Amino acid sequence: MADRTIIGLVILLNAIAAGVLYQRFHDHPQVQLLESKALELYHTLLPPKTPDRCGAIKWPAYVLVSDRVVFPDGVRPGAVYISGSKIVDVSENTTVDMPHVLNFKDAVISPGVIDVHIHLNEPGREEWEGISNGTRAAVSGGVTTVIDMPLNSNPVTTTLAQLEAKKARAKVKAFTHVGFWAGLVPENAANHTVLAELVAGGALGFKSFMCNSGINDFGNVGRQDIAAALPFLKARGLPFFVHAEVVSPVETDPAADPTAYATYMATRPPKFEQDAIRLLVELLDADATPAAPGFSVHIAHLADAGALDMIKAAQARHPITVETCAHYLTFAAEDVPNGQTQYKCAPPIRGSANRQRLITAVASGAIDLVSSDHSPAPPSLKATDTGNFLKAWGGISGAQYLLPASWTALEGAGVDLLGLARLLSEAPARLAGLAGRKGKLAPGYDADVVVWEPETRTNTSVALNLHTHKLSPYTDVPLKGKVLASVVGGELMALFGNTNKQPCGTLLLKRD
Numbered sequence: 001m002a003d004r005t006i007i008g009l010v011i012l013l014n015a016i017a018a019g020v021l022y023q024r025f026h027d028h029p030q031v032q033l034l035e036s037k038a039l040e041l042y043h044t045l046l047p048p049k050t051p052d053r054c055g056a057i058k059w060p061a062y063v064l065v066s067d068r069v070v071f072p073d074g075v076r077p078g079a080v081y082i083s084g085s086k087i088v089d090v091s092e093n094t095t096v097d098m099p100h101v102l103n104f105k106d107a108v109i110s111p112g113v114i115d116v117h118i119h120l121n122e123p124g125r126e127e128w129e130g131i132s133n134g135t136r137a138a139v140s141g142g143v144t145t146v147i148d149m150p151l152n153s154n155p156v157t158t159t160l161a162q163l164e165a166k167k168a169r170a171k172v173k174a175f176t177h178v179g180f181w182a183g184l185v186p187e188n189a190a191n192h193t194v195l196a197e198l199v200a201g202g203a204l205g206f207k208s209f210m211c212n213s214g215i216n217d218f219g220n221v222g223r224q225d226i227a228a229a230l231p232f233l234k235a236r237g238l239p240f241f242v243h244a245e246v247v248s249p250v251e252t253d254p255a256a257d258p259t260a261y262a263t264y265m266a267t268r269p270p271k272f273e274q275d276a277i278r279l280l281v282e283l284l285d286a287d288a289t290p291a292a293p294g295f296s297v298h299i300a301h302l303a304d305a306g307a308l309d310m311i312k313a314a315q316a317r318h319p320i321t322v323e324t325c326a327h328y329l330t331f332a333a334e335d336v337p338n339g340q341t342q343y344k345c346a347p348p349i350r351g352s353a354n355r356q357r358l359i360t361a362v363a364s365g366a367i368d369l370v371s372s373d374h375s376p377a378p379p380s381l382k383a384t385d386t387g388n389f390l391k392a393w394g395g396i397s398g399a400q401y402l403l404p405a406s407w408t409a410l411e412g413a414g415v416d417l418l419g420l421a422r423l424l425s426e427a428p429a430r431l432a433g434l435a436g437r438k439g440k441l442a443p444g445y446d447a448d449v450v451v452w453e454p455e456t457r458t459n460t461s462v463a464l465n466l467h468t469h470k471l472s473p474y475t476d477v478p479l480k481g482k483v484l485a486s487v488v489g490g491e492l493m494a495l496f497g498n499t500n501k502q503p504c505g506t507l508l509l510k511r512d
């Protein structure tokens with residue numbers, strides 16, 4: 001009798017818990033979407049104890065089903081079996097004999113997006129962007145892993161102690177997985193002990209600037225610094241992220257209107273990018289250290305399509321990877337309105353013919369991947385009061401829009417859903433040394449998943465912008481690709497525009 005009472009009580013408690021969960025899914029403004037279209041939520045009883053789950057789904061194991069699962073080799077109806085933090089199986093059989101199934105019908109189930117270029121600026125400049133807001137915005141846009149830049153936090157991440165400070169914060173505040181690039185600066189470029197400490201502390205690779213970074217304690221590297229660091233980076237098989245612009249005197253019109261975008265663009269011509277890439281190739285040619293797998297000189301945020309031929313020629317001799325950003329594929333200089341400094345970044349957004357060449361290069365594989373280079377700053381630093389492009393901080397806010405902006409730009413160039421997953425998940429995972437662990441929907445991989453509707457327009461209104469600052473060139477831009485759900489390491493972190501209350505992200509550290 002006592003046993004039956006306990007069982008009855010457990011069933012009752014489970015039913016209440018299930019009701020709460022169900023209510024949570026209903027507790028958002030898009031409830032009709034739930035009823036009508038995207039999601040059938042089947043569940044019987046929740047398990048009696050669910051101590052390990054942090055996300056909105058409390059089941060230890062569950063299955064995601066849809067008519068369009070992006071498998072590593074193609075898109076087909078399928079089921080993704082998740083247990084704990086891992087994908088334990090994938091199947092083309094959509095008849096699932098399990099109690100906990102989320103059927104997303106004709107929505108697409110893709111590997112979670114990995115944004116290898118984001119500035120979370122914590123500690124020290126949380127008023128620009130922080131780990132909580134930055135990763136919450138990212139996860140609401142389908143990004144499940146971010147790799148944080150060593151600046152503009154204060155201090156910058158150039159020593160182990162500084163990396164540890166970031167790790168401690170990310171561990172308790174992140175809504176996505178967070179990895180770290182360490183800074184390679186003149187102070188540590190030749191000090192391989194400091195570099196090795198950063199790697200031992202979990203840094204996935206290094207980032208340098210070849211021009212003024214805008215941050216005083218993150219100096220730019222020159223020829224000697226890069227030459228001193230290359231043997232270490234190559235021997236250890238580490239990616240070397242480079243902001244490739246070498247600044248030289250340019251003739252500009254001192255009377256030009258500083259609120260005109262063209263005035264800013266003239267100060268950073270394509271030559272800066274080409275000179276930097278030429279120097280990098282020269283330094284690679286001069287270094288005889290054998291490169292271990294994993295090493296590449298990674299050209300961050302390529303804006304100038306004119307540099308692609310030079311890169312292609314050098315790739316025959318050296319591991320060089322290339323990234324561009326969603327904003328270079330979305331916007332064109334001719335369309336930037338006067339005074340709208342939210343478009344300012346470095347290198348600058350260039351003309352529409354250049355944009356088209358970048359899109360073609362991404363579609364053909366000449367550019368390896370697309371990132372957000374999310375790098376916001378407070379409106380005062382963006383000179384929003386004067387609209388002065390020459391005074392405004394350079395950096396675009398857009399982590400939340402990486403997936404829809406990339407899709408919108410690339411779909412017309414022949415990139416399909418599998419191609420997009422390769423650009424936004426698989427190639428970024430490879431760059432960061434995470435291949436075999438992330439970037440695909442396959443057994444044994446981390447359960448990082450985005451569920452989205454490629455045909456549906458996403459809402460880019462300011463009201464739904466979750467970044468710390470709402471100023472973004474993507475505001476009200478018609479982007480296709482609406483994210484329905486994001487799963488981070490098995491934890492449901494976003495559903496229908498709602499994000500999980502608790503941050504359930506984990507640290508992503510280098511494993512040797």
Ligand SMILES: [Zn+2]
Nearest residue numbers: 117149373375
């Ligand atoms: Zn950046």
